[in-house]
Amino acid sequence: MPNRTQPPSATARSAPAPAEHPTGEAAPEAPDSSTVLDDLGIRRALMRIAHELVERNDDLSRLYLVAVPNGGVPLARQLAANLREVADAEVTVGILDTTLYRDDLLARGARPRLRRTEMPSVVDERVVVLVDDVANTGRTIRAAMDALMDFGRPRGVQVVALVDRGHRELPIKIDYVGKNIPTQAGDRVELLGDAGDLEGPLRVVLRPEGEGER
Amino acid sequence: MSRLLIRGGRVLDPASDRDAAGDVLIEDGVIVAVDADIDTRGAEVLDAEGVWIAPGFVDLHTHLREPGQEYKEDIASGGRAAVAGGFTSVACMANTQPVNDDPSVTDFILDRARTDSPARVHPVAAATKGLAGEVMTEMVALVEAGAVAFSDDGKTIMDSGVMRRVLQYSRLVERPVITHAEDRTLVGDGVMNEGPVSTRLGLPGNPAVAETVHVARDIMLAEITGAHLHVAHVSTAGAVELVRAARERGVHVTAEVTPHHLVLTDEATSGYDTNTKMAPPLRSADDVRACRQGVADGTLDAIATDHAPHALHEKEVEFTEAPPGVIGFETALAVVLDLVREGELAPLELIRRLTTDPARILSLTAGTLSVGAPADVVVVDPERRWTYDPSKGYSKSRNSPWNGQELVGRVVASVVGGRMVYHVDRGVLVQ
Amino acid sequence: MIATDLLGIEDLERSDIEQILEAAAHMQEIGDRPVKKVPTLRGRTIVNLFFEPSTRTRTSFEIAGKRLSADVVNFSTSSSSLSKAESILDTARTLDAMQPDAVVVRHRVAGVPKRIADVLDAPVINAGDGAHEHPTQALLDLLTVWQEKGRIDGLTVTIIGDIVHSRVARSNIYGFLKMGAEVRVAGPPTMLPVGVQALGVKAFTSMREALDGADVVMALRIQLERLSGSLFPSIREYAETFGISRRTLRYAKDDAIVMHPGPVNRGVELSHDLADHRPSVILDQVRNGVALRMAVLYLLAGRERVAGRTE
Numbered sequence: 001m002p003n004r005t006q007p008p009s010a011t012a013r014s015a016p017a018p019a020e021h022p023t024g025e026a027a028p029e030a031p032d033s034s035t036v037l038d039d040l041g042i043r044r045a046l047m048r049i050a051h052e053l054v055e056r057n058d059d060l061s062r063l064y065l066v067a068v069p070n071g072g073v074p075l076a077r078q079l080a081a082n083l084r085e086v087a088d089a090e091v092t093v094g095i096l097d098t099t100l101y102r103d104d105l106l107a108r109g110a111r112p113r114l115r116r117t118e119m120p121s122v123v124d125e126r127v128v129v130l131v132d133d134v135a136n137t138g139r140t141i142r143a144a145m146d147a148l149m150d151f152g153r154p155r156g157v158q159v160v161a162l163v164d165r166g167h168r169e170l171p172i173k174i175d176y177v178g179k180n181i182p183t184q185a186g187d188r189v190e191l192l193g194d195a196g197d198l199e200g201p202l203r204v205v206l207r208p209e210g211e212g213e214r
Numbered sequence: 215m216s217r218l219l220i221r222g223g224r225v226l227d228p229a230s231d232r233d234a235a236g237d238v239l240i241e242d243g244v245i246v247a248v249d250a251d252i253d254t255r256g257a258e259v260l261d262a263e264g265v266w267i268a269p270g271f272v273d274l275h276t277h278l279r280e281p282g283q284e285y286k287e288d289i290a291s292g293g294r295a296a297v298a299g300g301f302t303s304v305a306c307m308a309n310t311q312p313v314n315d316d317p318s319v320t321d322f323i324l325d326r327a328r329t330d331s332p333a334r335v336h337p338v339a340a341a342t343k344g345l346a347g348e349v350m351t352e353m354v355a356l357v358e359a360g361a362v363a364f365s366d367d368g369k370t371i372m373d374s375g376v377m378r379r380v381l382q383y384s385r386l387v388e389r390p391v392i393t394h395a396e397d398r399t400l401v402g403d404g405v406m407n408e409g410p411v412s413t414r415l416g417l418p419g420n421p422a423v424a425e426t427v428h429v430a431r432d433i434m435l436a437e438i439t440g441a442h443l444h445v446a447h448v449s450t451a452g453a454v455e456l457v458r459a460a461r462e463r464g465v466h467v468t469a470e471v472t473p474h475h476l477v478l479t480d481e482a483t484s485g486y487d488t489n490t491k492m493a494p495p496l497r498s499a500d501d502v503r504a505c506r507q508g509v510a511d512g513t514l515d516a517i518a519t520d521h522a523p524h525a526l527h528e529k530e531v532e533f534t535e536a537p538p539g540v541i542g543f544e545t546a547l548a549v550v551l552d553l554v555r556e557g558e559l560a561p562l563e564l565i566r567r568l569t570t571d572p573a574r575i576l577s578l579t580a581g582t583l584s585v586g587a588p589a590d591v592v593v594v595d596p597e598r599r600w601t602y603d604p605s606k607g608y609s610k611s612r613n614s615p616w617n618g619q620e621l622v623g624r625v626v627a628s629v630v631g632g633r634m635v636y637h638v639d640r641g642v643l644v645q
Numbered sequence: 646m647i648a649t650d651l652l653g654i655e656d657l658e659r660s661d662i663e664q665i666l667e668a669a670a671h672m673q674e675i676g677d678r679p680v681k682k683v684p685t686l687r688g689r690t691i692v693n694l695f696f697e698p699s700t701r702t703r704t705s706f707e708i709a710g711k712r713l714s715a716d717v718v719n720f721s722t723s724s725s726s727l728s729k730a731e732s733i734l735d736t737a738r739t740l741d742a743m744q745p746d747a748v749v750v751r752h753r754v755a756g757v758p759k760r761i762a763d764v765l766d767a768p769v770i771n772a773g774d775g776a777h778e779h780p781t782q783a784l785l786d787l788l789t790v791w792q793e794k795g796r797i798d799g800l801t802v803t804i805i806g807d808i809v810h811s812r813v814a815r816s817n818i819y820g821f822l823k824m825g826a827e828v829r830v831a832g833p834p835t836m837l838p839v840g841v842q843a844l845g846v847k848a849f850t851s852m853r854e855a856l857d858g859a860d861v862v863m864a865l866r867i868q869l870e871r872l873s874g875s876l877f878p879s880i881r882e883y884a885e886t887f888g889i890s891r892r893t894l895r896y897a898k899d900d901a902i903v904m905h906p907g908p909v910n911r912g913v914e915l916s917h918d919l920a921d922h923r924p925s926v927i928l929d930q931v932r933n934g935v936a937l938r939m940a941v942l943y944l945l946a947g948r949e950r951v952a953g954r955t956e
């Protein structure tokens with residue numbers, strides 16, 4: 001059954017797109033995958049985005065960083081640290097799992113694993129900044145916005161993505177992009193840590209269509 | 215003069231202890247010769263090359279449901295199913311509607327059987343009126359009408375005083391009293407054997423002791439009355455032992471076991487299939503082993519099907535609500551051949567449990583290939599493989615635990631009174 | 646993962662149980678939101694097919710389904726086929742024609758959910774069948790213990806009461822054993838089933854021995870109508886001998902928790918002071934019931950679309 005978060009050209013393939021890995025677990029890294037953004041690049045990008053957040057938001061006390069797990073979580077934490085450093089601002093960080101809002105639940109069969117949701121503050125009157133690792137079709141951001149509305153009525157919503165790989169299927173605009181990476185529809189792009197988890201140095205890898213899948 | 219020669223088989227005749235290759239010649243409904251290489255001139259020939267020739271089977275425990283529950287079975291359909299399973303004589307229990315507790319009902323059954331049934335039918339009359347366990351029936355009149363035994367089967371005579379008097383009175387007609395031995399107060403709401411499996415499945419248990427307590431009581435009453443007690447469908451190791459011990463000290467007690475109690479255990483109920491619900495219930499592996507031993511050593515004289523048809527809608531209900539019982543005519547032979555295949559019983563002894571022994575219990579002139587005897591004969595292929603589909607069988611009902619299973623061993627032909635009434639390739643051969 | 650139906654804990658692997666508990670733990674958070682509802686099962690239909698009245702379990706499934714945005718239809722029907730023209734399998738076939746995405750079945754007779762699952766396309770969830778199983782109750786009990794104790798492995802769990810007639814006992818026995826706990830059962834000999842040891846538990850008639858070192862003390866509801874079945878002589882004697890009180894709890898570990906599937910006969914299975922507050926976790930059990938059933942519905946609800954009508 002086609003996974004509808006994938007672009008049409010990928011429907012004949014068995015592997016789902018990386019950001020929507022069905023079990024939520026990081027796929028094992030293929031030896032020939034290439035790093036398109038290393039740890040230093042990621043830290044530079046997040047520092048730049050922190051500056052942009054300060055520029056575009058007058059009242060930093062209203063900011064509420066909401067991470068889309070799993071990749072968004074270390075990025076949001078780093079952004080909060082950067083905001084403390086550049087603007088002496090204490091910004092709340094929340095985690096919002098979008099799984100139950102996805103539009104691609106199969107009729108029957110394995111269900112995606114649920115992830116943690118932790119929303120320590122109310123969202124009413126806050127400017128919520130959704131933080132995701134890879135922006136692709138826009139469906140995850142759509143799901144995150146729907147979920148967010150169930151927590152209250154934010155004053156505004158902005159979106160951070162470390163990588164924008166294109167192929168948008170919904171009218172979703174990314175406000176802050178770490179790096180634009182041109183990709184083919186079937187490529188896999190993902191944020192990885194050293195040991196398969198997302199602790200320690202991070203990097204973004206791109207695996208062209210068909211690689212590391214046999 | 216009609217002549218039928220059954221030729222070239224292994225003749226198994228327990229009455230004469232014959233187990234040898236030979237032919238059987240029938241003239242005008244009577245066996246006239248059993249020998250090697252009988253002259254075939256002028257005879258219709260039924261080829262039995264490589265298979266068994268035996269007396270027609272005698273089933274002393276069946277439910278034909280007529281009168282009253284013809285939607286489950288009637289004497290015509292039951293009789294057809296019987297001969298398709300090799301049973302040329304069947305005794306039918308009294309729990310019809312109305313109950314066979316009156317000579318008029320016995321007459322009705324025999325009349326109906328004469329016109330409708332390819333198998334010979336022998337009514338078992340109720341032991342007490344309405345199967346109520348209180349007032350005994352008119353045994354003399356019932357025997358005159360044709361009843362061959364007395365039983366409240368399906369129910370149990372719980373009142374020990376009534377049972378004692380029934381046994382005493384039966385001496386007058388010298389016919390067996392068949393006991394369905396289940397102490398109702400110990401059965402309680404039990405619907406399957408009480409044990410680890412019932413505990414796992416969460417179904418109310420019917421303990422083995424419900425049977426043994428009752429068999430012990432009835433044996434003691436048979437002992438003091440000198441009557442012939444026949445224990446129906448023995449299912450427990452304890453009951454086998456009680457019968458064996460009683461027999462040794464000279465009590466006139468006989469017993470039967472069903473095919474299902476010889477091969478199935480309570481594990482068969484694991485899927486909650488109501489076609490594994492019987493009374494008495496399927497028991498433990500130890501009980502099955504004891505029953506098989508009982509058949510092997512003759513403690514259990516007869517194999518009887520307890521053929522108990524129930525309609526599909528009656529079985530498609532909660533396990534607790536489903537009526538107990540399964541049909542058995544057409545599968546019995548294949549099922550019990552398991553004892554021969556496992557080396558527990560010689561073919562001749564198996565045939566004895568299906569013929570001579572039940573005939574003796576009911577005093578029938580059946581179950582023998584003796585010259586001069588009525589020519590009730592079966593031809594059996596013990597190796598034939600087939601898949602049982604009850605919807606293609608002759609019973610009106612389909613409640614079989616062997617539905618859809620591959621079985622080994624099949625009746626090739628049945629002859630009643632010299633006339634072939636069933637052939638596996640041609641089906642039942644009467645109107 | 647649990648293939649299609651949830652008929653009993655006996656059929657589950659430890660990894661299945663862990664998957665359900667983990668999903669349930671995530672579902673708990675939804676109950677704390679301003680909008681206690683997620684769109685996951687929008688457009689799917691869940692049928693509560695209850696042949697036996699049970700407001701608590703039915704309501705718990707109903708809330709669980711509604712929190713996942715499913716359409717929940719309650720289909721209550723009389724207890725026995727005998728009282729109707731229609732057999733249970735006919736009822737099931739009729740229901741299947743309406744194309745539900747899950748059917749939750751409760752029946753007073755063991756095995757009915759299994760028989761219904763045999764003829765139904767939709768997944769069947771057993772909400773309690775006779776004295777057989779009540780898997781969602783056991784799963785919510787496991788969730789409660791897991792969150793209360795931080796683990797299940799290595800715990801000692803004592804289940805007290807009418808084990809013979811208890812589906813909750815059977816499901817919990819399977820569940821706690823699969824998760825690595827030691828399970829004991831206790832009660833009067835008339836309430837301990839034949840061959841219960843074959844399930845892997847130790848059976849006791851002494852409360853002191855049964856509770857010695859227990860981490861979890863689970864009392865079962867006594868069906869007062871069993872008095873007529875002569876399983877026990879009087880409520881007073883039962884309460885005196887097998888009731889849980891602060892006095893009997895001294896035999897268990899100091900931090901032992903007390904559980905009960907409800908509703909409690911106060912002063913019978915549990916002393917009055919134990920029913921409402923710690924070490925009793927009965928209200929947590931109730932709360933966890935909704936999250937647990939959300940997890941089960943999330944993991945199971947759905948039916949194969951007819952070929953050609955797939956997305």
Ligand SMILES: [Zn+2]
Pocket residue numbers: 367368394446447493494
């Ligand atoms: Zn009987």
